[in-house]
Amino acid sequence: MRKNCTGFKVSLVVLYATSAYLNHVVGIQVTSTGPQTIKRSQGTDVTLSCTYSESPSDTGQLDVEWSIVSPDMTQKDNLILSYSGGKEYKLGDPNLMSRLKFVGNPSQGNATITISSVHESDTATYQCKVKKPPGVDSQKITLVILVCPSVPKCWVQNGEEIGGTVSLYCKSSQGSIPLTYKWIKENGALPSTAVQKPQTGELLIYNHSQSYTGNYVCTVNNEVGMEQCKYTLKAYNPVNKAGVIAGAVIGALLLLLLLLLLIWLLICCYQKKRYEKETANEIREDAAAPESRPGSRHSSFRSIMGYHPHQGVTYSSVRNSKPGRADSSIRNFNTNQSQVPSQGTLRYDSKYGFAV
Ligand SMILES: *[C@@H]1O[C@H](CO)[C@@H](O)[C@H](O)[C@H]1NC(C)=O
Numbered sequence: 298m299r300k301n302c303t304g305f306k307v308s309l310v311v312l313y314a315t316s317a318y319l320n321h322v323v324g325i326q327v328t329s330t331g332p333q334t335i336k337r338s339q340g341t342d343v344t345l346s347c348t349y350s351e352s353p354s355d356t357g358q359l360d361v362e363w364s365i366v367s368p369d370m371t372q373k374d375n376l377i378l379s380y381s382g383g384k385e386y387k388l389g390d391p392n393l394m395s396r397l398k399f400v401g402n403p404s405q406g407n408a409t410i411t412i413s414s415v416h417e418s419d420t421a422t423y424q425c426k427v428k429k430p431p432g433v434d435s436q437k438i439t440l441v442i443l444v445c446p447s448v449p450k451c452w453v454q455n456g457e458e459i460g461g462t463v464s465l466y467c468k469s470s471q472g473s474i475p476l477t478y479k480w481i482k483e484n485g486a487l488p489s490t491a492v493q494k495p496q497t498g499e500l501l502i503y504n505h506s507q508s509y510t511g512n513y514v515c516t517v518n519n520e521v522g523m524e525q526c527k528y529t530l531k532a533y534n535p536v537n538k539a540g541v542i543a544g545a546v547i548g549a550l551l552l553l554l555l556l557l558l559l560i561w562l563l564i565c566c567y568q569k570k571r572y573e574k575e576t577a578n579e580i581r582e583d584a585a586a587p588e589s590r591p592g593s594r595h596s597s598f599r600s601i602m603g604y605h606p607h608q609g610v611t612y613s614s615v616r617n618s619k620p621g622r623a624d625s626s627i628r629n630f631n632t633n634q635s636q637v638p639s640q641g642t643l644r645y646d647s648k649y650g651f652a653v
């Protein structure tokens with residue numbers, strides 16, 4: 298069984314070799330030579346070469362086709378560009394087609410194309426096929442678009458304590474893999490206790506000391522580019538844990554005191570306010586009382602009083618509508634007058650600023 302299989306394979310190879318040989322001799326032939334895989338960075342222009350030589354034995358119509366080879370062998374290739382009957386047809390994805398064009402004359406043995414400002418998504422195997430019946434030949438070129446690493450971030454984790462372990466990190470968020478990281482120390486070698494991991498960008502420094510401080514530079518690179526970042530490493534004395542606890546306790550006590558003070562102030566203010574409010578309410582009630590008696594002598598009295606409301610006159614003078622009380626009140630605010638004014642002799646005295 299196995300022998301049969303091998304024999305079958307051998308005969309297939311022979312058959313293929315014969316047909317290739319025949320093609321070589323009689324038909325149209327792609328002649329361009331170049332790398333089968335092209336790696337480029339994103340944004341650059343890429344040329345995919347395809348030149349051919351015709352054969353006098355081929356008499357049919359010339360057809361040139363560029364297609365994207367499906368990674369799945371069972372699927373049809375995707376025809377993107379063709380030159381047929383002297384005309385060019387763009388059949389692929391519009392985004393790609395707007396950046397893709399023939400650069401030579403496809404009818405004169407040069408079916409080379411360029412793709413401008415390539416995207417990562419242009420990564421594919423492209424096939425150039427030239428047909429001139431009965432001859433036909435083709436060539437494949439794999440295009441790999443690589444993304445340059447982005448500017449990495451450099452940072453430190455777990456502090457920079459003397460005697461402790463410092464973890465320096467370096468990370469690029471973008472870039473085609475594999476990305477390789479390398480830490481160096483500016484003006485000198487890495488500490489003897491340092492260990493770095495090129496795949497992750499980590500640099501561990503054990504038993505950190507003052508002499509390890511300085512600028513550390515991380516370089517990230519891949520096939521198409523490199524970027525750097527820098528971290529200035531410092532060294533701190535280990536924090537005294539007892540000191541921290543003592544500090545926290547004192548801080549908490551101070552905070553408590555402050556709170557108590559605040560509460561005391563609030564209570565104080567509230568009581569004072571309440572007292573003022575009560576007084577103010579009393580005055581307002583008093584002021585409103587005479588309104589209910591328009592035309593009474595008290596209203597006229599009030600109007601005189603209102604002439605100078607800031608003269609220390611208390612409205613309590615009109616608190617009651619009893620005539621006797623009113624008179625006594627008048628007496629009250631005229632303390633510097635020995636004469637007791639009677640209701641009928643009220644007059645304005647500019648010297649005192651109020652009715653006397
Ligand atoms: C095909 O055409 C391009 C653009 O004109 C040119 O640069 C290239 O050299 C040509 N190739 C050959 C083999 O003539």
Ligand SMILES: *[C@@H]1O[C@H](CO)[C@@H](O)[C@H](O)[C@H]1NC(C)=O
Binds near residue numbers: 460504506
């Ligand atoms: C850490 O470093 C100090 C001084 O640099 C040294 O005296 C000590 O032995 C080191 N400790 C360890 C565990 O290597």
